[in-house]
């Protein structure tokens with residue numbers, strides 16, 4: 001941890017700083033980056049909780065803005081030493097159009113890169129995703145793979161396509177000359193499925209279970225492993241790599257890093273039950289009730305219903321052909337690249353991550369009663 005006597009001179013910008021991950025990154029920076037003089041939080045939707053952060057030694061500047069608007073991004077980036085670009089449209093449920101997903105995730109990232117080049121900001125950390133790699137459209141498993149594991153990363157869904165395009169733009173921008181003549185240093189972090197306080201999908205599963213009398217019905221075999229990572233450790237990896245980008249530019253610049261921790265390798269549903277079980281929900285085995293062909297039929301019916309109802313209302317259930325295929329394909333990582341390159345070690349143990357997440361779900365339970 002950097003010395004607390006260090007001079008406060010750095011300006012950081014976090015785009016998407018009011019999102020699930022973004023809020024944890026903002027709070028982690030305020031706790032663990034003593035060189036901060038100003039922290040700019042840029043988001044389409046600012047959270048009221050930002051106000052409570054304005055009483056500390058770091059100037060917290062809330063900026064309501066849209067990453068698809070180049071001038072708004074340039075104004076927010078100007079004068080920043082480091083940009084952590086976490087803003088994005090995370091949609092695999094058909095809520096947003098493919099065009100909008102592309103505009104936010106790809107054009108928005110282009111705007112951030114160009115703003116760094118035009119204003120002279122040299123360090124850019126991009127929040128990419130495991131989905132840049134897979135699971136691919138062929139359902140090929142990726143079992144305990146690393147950044148160099150060969151894998152046919154072919155996608156059709158707008159979200160993984162947009163994340164892959166954006167990541168490529170960020171990595172290709174590494175080394176570009178920025179205003180002032182020095183090179184831009186970029187890297188991309190690929191978290192697996194993030195969980196923890198504020199995870200909307202976990203909230204959706206919890207409320208679905210409450211509606212079904214405390215039961216959730218298994219749709220995925222327990223044997224299918226899905227990588228998960230605690231949000232606090234994802235935030236910590238962002239803070240750490242942002243700190244090391246300058247000192248280790250030659251090694252870290254232009255690199256990608258999977259982001260995971262000691263969270264156990266389990267199926268998506270079994271992993272969720274680590275938190276929902278202690279909060280009173282039960283996972284009902286449905287091997288005989290819901291064969292895979294029936295789940296596929298239900299998923300396609302959901303997609304058809306979504307299309308039919310779209311002129312009237314947004315129908316976006318958890319189960320659709322894409323989410324079923326994703327959940328049904330093993331995708332786990334095992335790598336020490338981030339540890340070797342910039343000393344990443346999870347800040348939160350599995351036990352601590354689990355306890356914190358259960359505490360959060362229980363707090364929801366209190367609000368749901």
Ligand SMILES: NC(=O)c1ccc[n+]([C@@H]2O[C@H](COP(=O)([O-])OP(=O)(O)OC[C@H]3O[C@@H](n4cnc5c(N)ncnc54)[C@H](O)[C@@H]3O)[C@@H](O)[C@H]2O)c1
Pocket residue numbers: 015016017018019020021022042043044045065066067068085086087088089090104108127128129130163190191192193194195
């Ligand atoms: N949640 C996960 O499991 C996961 C896993 C890997 C990577 N990621 C990536 O992490 C990042 C954050 O994801 P999250 O889960 O916190 O999602 P989130 O939706 O909670 O946060 C995204 C934030 O970006 C903001 N945003 C959206 N469009 C914007 C725009 N046009 N201009 C400015 N701000 C905009 C949203 O308001 C939100 O606050 C995303 O880039 C996502 O692809 C998420």
Ligand SMILES: CC(C)[C@@H](O)CC[C@@H](C)[C@H]1CC[C@H]2[C@@H]3[C@H](O)C=C4C[C@@H](O)CC[C@]4(C)[C@H]3CC[C@]12C
Pocket residue numbers: 090092128129130131192193194201219220226268269318319320322323324326327
């Ligand atoms: C209804 C059942 C089939 C249920 O098991 C569906 C689960 C499904 C909603 C999730 C299964 C895998 C999740 C994705 C994965 O964790 C990685 C992701 C990448 C990240 O960048 C964004 C979130 C996500 C796409 C995540 C979304 C929910 C799942 C599809």
